[in-house]
Amino acid sequence: MDGKLTRATEVERVSELLGLPEEINDRDSLIAQVTTGLPTKSVExxxxxxxxxxxxxxxxERAFRRAKAGKIPLSPDRSKVLYDFARAYVAADKTHSxxxxxxxxxxxxPNPDLGGAAxxxxAISSPAGADAVIELLSR
Known part of the structure; x- marks a missing residue:
C-alpha cells in the first residue's frame, strides 16, 4: 500500500486503517471486532x-510484543485506543486530502483549540478526546 486510504465510507476507512478485511464495513461489525480485540497487524x-x-x-511496546509473540489479539482496552486514534486519523486524512x-x-x-494538547x-487518551479532535476538524 502507498499510505493512502482507499475505501469509500468513513467506517470503511477506519477499518482499512486498522488492517481489517473489507467485510468489516459497518459500525456494528467494526465495534464487535474492537470489543473482541484487534489483531497486532492493526498496529503495523x-x-x-x-x-x-x-x-x-x-x-x-510491551503489550504489542506480548500479543504478537502469543499470536493473540490486543486487549479490548488497547483495541479501543487504536480505534479512537484511527477515527481521528481518518478525519485528519480527509481534511488534509x-x-x-x-x-x-x-x-x-500542540493545538491551542485543544487546550494546547497535541x-x-x-485522541489516544479517551473516546471523548478523539471526538474533540474530530469535532475540531469538522469546523
Missing part, C-alpha cells in the same frame, strides 16, 4: 499508513 498497518514513526506510542505529512504535522503539533495525545 497504522504505522505503514502513517509512513513515519509517531512521537507517541499508540500502545505500550490524504497528505500524510500534513496529517502527521496536525496530529503531533491532537494525537488527546
Amino acid at each position: 498497518k497504522i504505522l505503514e499508513v502513517m509512513n513515519s514513526q509517531p512521537v507517541l506510542n499508540l500502545i505500550p 490524504g497528505n500524510g505529512a500534513l496529517v502527521m504535522r496536525f496530529l503531533e503539533k 491532537p494525537m495525545a488527546l
